[in-house]
Amino acid sequence: MFESLKKKLSRTSDKLEEEIIEEAKQEDNLQEETGQKRSFFSFGRKKEEKEEIDESTLLETSEDVSADVEEEKKSHFWSRNKDEDEATEEVEEIEEAEEKKSRFWSRNKDDKEESDDEGPEEEKKSHLWSRNKDEDESPEEEESDDKEEGTEDGEEEKKSHFWSRNKDEDESPEGTGGLFSFVREKTISEKHVEDTLWELEMGLLEGDVAMEVATEVVESVKDDLIGRKIKRSSDITEYTYNALRNAVSEIIDIPGKSMTEMIEEKKAQGEPLVVMFVGINGTGKTTTIGKLANYYLKKGYTPVIAASDTFRAGAIEQVTHHADNVGVKIIKHQKGSDPAAVAFDAVEHAKAQGKELVLIDTAGRMQTNTNLMDEMKKIKRVSKPDLVIFVGDALTGNDATQQAAKFNEAIDIDGVILTKADADSKGGASLSIGYVIKKPIMFLGVGQGYDDIMEYDAEWMLNQLFSEDEAAVEE
Structure with missing residues (x-):
């Protein structure tokens, strides 16, 4: 996962080291040491191991x-x-x-x-x-x-x-390559990082990271690195690793309540949590609703699904198929009926039956279609959802970020679910979408089965981006 982005982050460290070592050679300020160079990702692994030691x-x-x-x-x-x-x-x-x-x-x-x-x-x-x-x-x-x-x-x-x-063994270096030290201590200056950070910014944009996010990461890394005193080449790698990790952690950690916490709060009030799902066609919105119904059913809650996509051919049959497979109640009307009425009936059913969660499916629509966006606003007014969640396809990268921004302007969404995150090698949408719209990512779709969904965790995401071995961070 996110292999392309991980390579670009690692290349930033290598590029900066090359710049400084080349300058040190010209100054006759370089000497080779015994040992081997530690890899970029080894700094995170060593840190995690030390934290685990009691x-x-x-x-x-x-x-x-x-x-x-x-x-x-x-x-x-x-x-x-x-x-x-x-x-x-x-x-x-x-x-x-x-x-x-x-x-x-x-x-x-x-x-x-x-x-x-x-x-x-x-x-x-x-x-x-x-x-x-x-x-x-x-x-x-x-x-x-x-x-x-x-x-x-x-x-x-x-x-x-x-x-x-x-x-x-703990102190021994890792990786391959030469290990160098500087006869006279060097200081990282702006001229050292200028070309390196330009290359990083271009790499982030190629990875479908939004422009404002790429700029924020580069500026943060620049402020963190300039003025650092270095004695060995390994210092460059470590400082770059920490600077990049800190910058990314600020980008992806958008505070917000989890859906589970909100269900418990509404349950204490004797009310169901009403969640409305929006997005364009083909992002996996209906399948995600089936996954969430299964997810919370296994947690001991009783969901109900509202088939409010009454326009698309086969939409009611599709969501009914998912509801039957996971074993939850579905509220549906005839094709072409009022979507807002279906959502209202589902909410009333949940209140009458003491069910804790209402999941409202809506018709997929492009963010530029004014009429359909107005229809979506009507569903929101009638059903009064506690959460409006945008469902985006991680593989569409920066397009998903732009779509989320448009939906947020039209209807004020509360969170994001990204589908197909397991197949995303670039990671641009996962890195950008929450920061751009200032709303948290709530879930990630990581497969095709009903169990293939996970609550988003910023620390898990950070480990995915800064871990050489994915199996060490998988839960």
């Missing part, structure tokens, strides 16, 4: 490890003593067996001296083989003992170096 837990863990090591040392001490005792007993048994063997051969020698001249030779051979066998076995036993002691010492050494290795 220091008290680390202290307790280290104490536990120390206690475990002491216990293991004790157990090794007793086991070594036990092994030594057993080894001593084995040696005594071997010596006793050897003594018996020597007496046995000596008796045989006395008995056979007169009758067999080859006896002494055989006896020598048997003694030779037995001695070789003993010599071969004894080094193996000693070597085995040495290996056991060496293994124990190795285990202790491994454990003692465990924390230091982890510390080294």
Whole structure:
């Protein structure tokens, strides 16, 4: 998701680093260091990992490890003593067996001296083989003992170096490329960022980000970077990462209540929450209503759908199909009837039956069609919705932002739902739409199934844009 925009953000860091390093080379103010360059996205990953670490837990863990090591040392001490005792007993048994063997051969020698001249030779051979066998076995036993002691010492050494290795790994650089430092500290100036930020602005516009949003991001990054003191090339990447992240976080975080909170507030008053959906044809408005009905049904609420799109052919059948699939009540009239009357009936039904949520489907219309926009205003006057939500297609990029702005001027919308966000590689609409109309994104459609919808979370969105590995931020 948003791969194109992520690449442009990363390129900003690389471009600025290239500018400053090239200048440092000309000034003879550059020296290469050992290590590797950290990637742009690694700064966010390291920050997230540090936030998740509980220091008290680390202290307790280290104490536990120390206690475990002491216990293991004790157990090794007793086991070594036990092994030594057993080894001593084995040696005594071997010596006793050897003594018996020597007496046995000596008796045989006395008995056979007169009758067999080859006896002494055989006896020598048997003694030779037995001695070789003993010599071969004894080094193996000693070597085995040495290996056991060496293994124990190795285990202790491994454990003692465990924390230091982890510390080294945490501090080690990531990514590829050279790591440089400056002999004399450098300061990021306007001339360093001028070309870089122009390229960033062009990249944002190519990614369907609205002009005013692209300008705001560039100005914020410029103010954040200029005057920064840098000693190493990695400082440039880190400062750029933080500047971009801060700028984007201000853009996408538009405050507003969630629909769930509003349902609870209306429920406390004994009233249903009435939500009216608007937008142009083909953005997935009717399907989104089915998804939301399913979403809140699973949360324990009882929605009802109003089929107020009475003009488009097949619209009533389509919304009825979704209502039947998820198992909610639908209020509908004949094709061509008054859409406002359908919405009014749905609201009255919800009040009479104690249902908590009314979802009003309306006919898709272009923002330039004055007659249809007036009809939409009538539905709003009659049904008195608590929320008017614009449903836009994320893949249309800047067009979705312009459409939302027009609908907001005509009817004063309260929030936005973006469909097909999972297929959006650019991310322009997701980045721009809330900031332009100053209204929050409430939900994102992330697939074709009824469960493929999620409440919008600015922090989640930020992680999508500034995370190299999408699987680490998916919920």
